[in-house]
Amino acid sequence: MSKKFLTLISVILVLTMVITACGDTGTSAKSDTIKIGWIGSLTGDQAVWGTCESNTVKMLIEEVNANGGLLGKQVEGIYYDTKGDAAEAVNATKRLASQDKVVAIIGPNASGQAIAISSVLEEYKVPDISTVGTNPKVTVNDDGSVKEFNFRVCFIDPYQGAVAAGYAFDRLGFTKAAVLYDVASDYSQGFTEFFEKTFTEKGGTIVAKEAFKEGDVEFKPQLSRIKDADPEIILMPYYYKEVALSANQARELGIDAVLIGGDGWPSEQLMTMAADAIEGSYIVNHLDFNDPEVKPLQDKYNAKYNLPMELNGYMAHDAFLLLKAAIEDAGVADPVKITESLTKVSVEGVTGTIKLSPEDHNPVGKEAAIVRVESADYIFQEKYGVQ
């Protein structure tokens, strides 16, 4: 239903664009500021993350302006709330591109919204850099061809699977792995698929692969099967609520295998619910929150807003850094020129070196941070990447 609804919305929007386009072309694109748009959730469930992103972008724009701006011009940020809704994201993108005439857009903070806006971006030829849209389809079409104006600074879901498998086999020395995954989630399936692939290619065996459906609370039947297969490590590629429940139930069954998971894990709730059960587990994350390299950004943000820095802030920071480099490389505030430059430049972000591949617009060879849970805290192990 929602897909049809989205198509309908897009069709209506495209029509409105065609109709309104004539009136708008008169206004000159040449202004004395460079406008950058940001979209994301400022209200709703994900407001914490969106607010952190927009705050970070605001802070960085102020810094740039204090240092003389970009290409001799001041930078102006325009921020729209998507309310966590794909249709709102499409509206906001359209407004940024057609009325505000931004040179590029940063955000949104979810794959579903990032996928929805591509047709608008193509219509207006304005690039977008997604912060945490990890679904592969954010930057490529179903047929595998790249979306010209969609970019991202985070690694993709399948990559986490490959990293988890590589780390479990090469660094931890495990050869028998089991997987419990959510059949109803693209994230979980992509993660699982690439974990299996990498783990077996390296010479390991998947001794058990069990599924559940989002919303399930009882995992013991599946976990009993996993226990019977006696794995050394269990992959749990889903979000913290199910992680907490399944980890607790695994321990209740007397399973003592090491657990490993991805960026769906870190949360306060996970620790309150299952700190004992996940002691000694490994997490594949985008960066290490305790890394000394990210400390200055954390402090700066904290001093300005008196809020803790979320993962999204780091990603927004790197997206902005990349955009700034691309604008400087293009030498002109033109969306199409900037789009071309986005895959040419390379920047040192807080989440690693960022260089986007022209083939799929994903960052190349970005390393993940491996974190171990020790006494209800996340202890950084090392940066780890696979080819």
Place this chain on the structure above:
Amino acid sequence: MSYFLQQVINGLSLGSVYALMSVGYSLVYSIMNFSNFAHGGVIMIGAYIGYFCLTLLNVPFFIAFIISAVGSGLLAVSMERIVYRPLRKRNAPFLYFIISAMGASIFLENIVIASPIGPTFRSYPAVFSTTPIMLGDVALGRIDILMFIIAALSLVGLMYIIEKTKIGLSIRATSYSIKGSTLMGVNVDKVIFIIFLLGGLLAGLAGMLFGMKYTVYPQIGNITTKSFIAAVFGGLGSLPGAIIGSVLLGLIETMTSGYLSSQYRDLIAFALLIGVLIFKPTGLMGKTTEDKA
């Protein structure tokens, strides 16, 4: 062998949750001939009462159980007063009862979502260690043992009330014929008050146990669909039927996940429901009176 035993334990533990929930459906059905879908809402509120007792009031664990049971009991009774009694007085068709019950269930769910409690899930403080008690290769979860004991005790207590006490006698009489028992001097309003109270008390216990074992969230009510299936499977209106149906459903679900695949679990559970309705409309232990089918 130990694998099989482990799955039996898993099934019994799941079945005891279903049992506590499904008797509430059966109690109401036995007298009023409709499925009280608001029961899931009462269970959910019970889970929240227990949660706030433990986290905000810091009361001891067993006191929280009692508060949660009493709170849910009162809620169930007032739902009956507000939602069902006016319908009863007007002799409304039973369809109206079902629709009102669904409405009440949606109301309860949304009042929690709209309140400061909000839609996100909450987790009970860890009361029990996750270290299992090992019997050979078979692991017994501490919370599962507690759950099984509480379920068994309260169900035995309920059966005692129904079978051995005077009020139980009037409940049984009313379940045969409301008209007949009214003529014999049974206070039907009182009987209905008692069954909602009993169902509510058990709902509170079930809600709190469920919350401790898993988490608390406004949609807990959805899980009671399964316990409703269990009640139908065992025979709506029959208490032993509800308990046996629940344990069987728990076992069937775990065995399906354990020996086939968890993807078939709900498929088989619901196919079973349809099968029972086709071949034995009154369920395994259901009464054979026409109007109960």
